[in-house]
Amino acid sequence: MGDFGIYAVFGVNGPPQRLLSAEGSSRVFVAVPPSVRQVVLFSSGPWGERICVNAELNDADRFPITIGKLTPYNKCLSWEQWEEETWTDGVTLSVTLEGGNLVKADWSEPELMSVKEYTPKDHAAPLAPRELNGKRKRERALEKDGDGNKMTSGGEEENVCPNGAGEKTTPVRKARGQTKGGQKLFSAGADATKMKGTANGAGEAQGIVGKTPPQSAARTKSRQAKTPTHTAPLVSPSGRWGQTLCPIDAQTAILIGGQGSRMQFCKDPMWKLCTEDMSWFAAETLAEGPTPEARIGHTAVYDPDSRRIFVFGGSKNRKWFNDVHILDTQSWKWTMVEAQGKVPPLAYHSCSMFRGELFVLGGVFPRPNPDPDGCSDSLYIFDPHLSIWYQPIVTGDTPSPRSGHSACVMQERRIYVFGGWDTPVCYNDMYMLDLGLMEFSAVKTTGKAPSPRSWHGSAVLSDTKFLIHGGYNGNNALGDAFIFDIDTNSWTEVTLPQLSVPRAGHAIITMDTANPHRFSGEGAAVDVRSTLLVFGGGDNEGNFYSDLTTVAVEDLLGAISRE
Template sequence: MGDFGVYAVFGVNGPPQKLLSAQGSCRVAVAVPSTVRQVVLFSSGPWGDRVCVNAELNDADRIPITIGKLTPYNKCLSWEQWEEETWTDSVTLNVSLEGLNLTTADWSEPELILAVKEYTPKDAAAPPTARDLKGKRKRDEGEDEDNKVNKTGEDENTCPNGAVEKTTPVRKAKGQTKGRQKLFGSGAANGAGETQGIVGRTPPQSAARTKSRQAKTPTHSAPLLSPSGRWGQTLCPIDAQTAILIGGQGARMQFCKDPMWKLCTEDLSWVAAETLAEGPTPEARIGHTAVYDPDTRRIFVFGGSKNKKWFNDVHILDTQSWKWTMVEAQGKVPPLAYHSCSMFRGELFVLGGVFPRPNPEPDGCSDSLYIFDPHLSIWYQPIVTGDKPSPRSGHSACVMQERKIYVFAGWDTPVCYNDMYMLDLGLMEFSAVKTSGKAPSPRSWHGSAVLSDTKFLIHGGYNGNNALSDAFVFDIDTNSWTEVTLPQLSAPRAGHSIITMETAGRRRFPEDGEDADAGSVGRTLLVFGGGDNEGNFYSDLTTVAVEELLGAI
């Protein structure tokens, strides 16, 4: 096999061009010609001690459009202009190498600016411009938008279970005219599971992109210090100082090309983590779940969807060996997205969710409970009694006192719920919970987190028209709701992630007015991502002291 090299192909007919070699520069910048609509980056040859190759498309202001990594397990990346929201005629591809004990001197050399050798085959028609493509797609796919809203079960790009009678604009197909669009479409009832709700473009100077620009690393190794804006991802704590971010979807229905990050809560820093783990990583997806088993120190990723593809696979990330494995499970579980998944005594409890249409269920949403036993690698359905929740998706489930699961809200065409159910894990019995106080309005895709042995939080979500910004605390001792108001939780969000983590030592959070006492131990609520139904996708990390939150009750 030849020496290690990193190559790029610019345009569908362009020849491969070597950018990095075993003896060459450690980084390179390439001005992409304005006629190029596609870029493919790949490696060839043995990787040796090389860790990864960072790749970044920048606009004229050197702000990242999208980022990716080549690794020994992922040796090819590709981009298309009409898939990238801010790709203009002034795009630069920056490529840098990590590994091989590179010294500071290796990085002090000037970047090499390459001119791409453009290639036009003889007798070949000029490639269609982005404008031509967009115009064609708009005529073919975007005409008569008002009629598309009412074609139940036929519109691909709509929210799962959106109510037909709603007037929220449907999601536009890739390549259609840009404009302020709603995050969630409506219209596809009965599972419409081919699509995921948030759409719309992030404005060029949105908060997410501004933060990305400000967060440029002072060192050479990481072109971006935080994840791109997204919704529908999972954020899974694995220890007192670490959480793992997996998946998600951003502007223009683009699945995130930086799908895995590690969050260090000691300084609230992010590390791109897709290069850390060996083995087959889960395919890009949204509406999946990820839960951590502290006994085996493994993360279990289940389900979700990607465009017309739906998943019922189980992927396991061993956080000790940092290796992915895919489970060959026995038993049957349907492909599901926007379900809930809870860990109890080493087993996964999967409830509800959306089926792909038209099969296996015409109604789209599930009311079934499935349990996965990792020791036997088998799915089974337990015998449950009592008054179980109606079919739904986008609901939340909180495990309380290691013996009860509280299920709240969700959506099934055309109803959006705000009811509460409790599953007694000892008796395997469901019961409807009669609550007091001001309850949250009906919603789905909200965030939830356990605050204490007796209290959990519900924040934000989507009610069929708007993203919500309110927050409520439920007390299982009194079965009562209490609304809380904090400035940190005032932004409308749906499809976001909320977790609580222990924090210790002297630390200063952005929202705190003063340092925590040295040696003190507390819990902090962390909120990441989501969208506001106005075309914005968040990449910020909001923190709230749990003590402050409980004090606001």
């Protein structure tokens, strides 16, 4: 096998161009020829001690428009112009090698090196304005009906980032009653030409597009901040929404996926959280095998019997996924399942584990133009042992089509489904699926119920209670919290300062964590308590959070008696 090298192919007819070699620089910048619509980046030769290669496509203003990473187990990346709404004139490809022999790395060199040194000879001329010839596939004329709901000539958007930067070509939709010109950035978003995302404090030093939210419910507005082209290694995840956080044991949870400012998919898509000291470790290169492609709106569920994480579905711009990726947490190896049976590509669905099978309900699925993307009301089950999808026979009063809802498995007997969204309607209804009878029924509740919402967080607190927190109501992100008791079918609103910040698209889990306090005496044991963990999300004002909030479950349950 030859020496290690990183190569790029610009356009379908371009020859491979060597960008990095085994003994050369560990960083390079290449001006993408204006006529190019596709870029392929790949490695060749033994990786040795090299860890990964970070790749970014940047626009003329030095904003990253798409990001990826090569590893010893994922040796090829490709991008196409039509996938990326912000791919404009003056695109630059930056490639940075991490690990191995970095003696020659000069991090003080200019941000943009000479283009001629890395550009094919037939494209060495200065960049000319790119003619798109009206071929942007996502650009659509928007109209409003009499009720203020936007309609598109090419289909409505269901999988739109709630806090996205929103370029002019991004279709957006107003919810019923939304005022004109409001900065609403979910699929009911309005002013799509503005973006308020920023980096703050330590986040700026680390190149994080995200922030820690204020400790009050008041929203803050901040100016747009550019992401540095070169960043120091992150010590914690960047701000994001639409990710998953999956506990695998009493000390560990795995963060997967997400999307941050300017609708960019996170370049740090996988992290490992150690709950002993609440520290983060970048984990993308820890596991072998093909890692899942960047995405949001997917689900990740852990099976304690097989000690595997199952990642299903999600979306990436106009890509939709119905693939199943499995991470074996013992061997730390990814595999992609070649499943039999049919399941549509889905995003913002719910996925519950019951007796070793995945129960996937609802979600958004793509339809061929000109039909708008639609919401599902179907239940699909994946059997990992047979690697097959099937649809069970379900009776009773089934939920209406929806996405962005939540589902909680209670007492290994029932799945409770709450809320969700089916444009232009938000829901706050509750349904219960009896897993023995496979029968749905509408749940009649008492007490103050949560207002209609989607993209909220939910977590099981005990055998009889689960939490609903935050979400998006069609106009604003929410910062309230409610506990549902399945014994009495009653709601109770609880107020805790830690949960008062409005956020949606965040991740919530409960897990047993060690208390710093230890019991005294011979044979002392660690005091373990159940803890609620809240990570990330957005506030619908352009801010994406990277904070980790912890709340003792006993404090949540104790708050019920105080209400």
